[in-house]
Amino acid sequence: MTTARNELRLLPWSGPEGKPCYLNTNDRGGYMSRLADNIEAVQLGTAAELLEEASETLGKEDSSPEDLRRLAKELTGSLRDVLRVATSRGHLLTASEPQRF
Template sequence: MTTRNELRLLPWSGPEGKPCYLSTDDSDGHMSRLADNIEAVQIGMAAELLQQAREILDNEDAELEALRLLATALTAALRDALRVATSRGHLLAAREPPRS
């Protein structure tokens, strides 16, 4: 049986916002590749959003609504980036050889 430390946290949520995990020994399987691709898209979107945030924040005349939308988008991007970082951290820890 696979332990929780060996499960991969997927870059999407399940019902009611609960985390989804993948149990597989095949890091090149369909679900693993799908998760890898979604993570890459999420990180790419976060990079684009960061550039947009710089532009909006550099504009001293930015409207409150634009700032609210920016904060909402940044919150979602940060959530996704943290999920990717957590998932990758668990993957790295699971692959480390046991310490003697």
């Protein structure tokens, strides 16, 4: 049986050459699904911490250009992770919606 692309779970990590990785399973409680859930939780937690750090750093008048560059780099990576989580969860919601005729 072939699985449609929107039924695959986009995993929170990239494969070789930065290409997306997908999981094809009906077992949402399986090892790989739980691993992906845990990694997504860590990524979202990191994003929340970085957002707080960004607010603090930008509120300081003496933030150095190096601090701002480091923060921008970390925020960019975190935003990439959060976007992947949002995309994955959006696909999961679409795949689990009942078909309407």
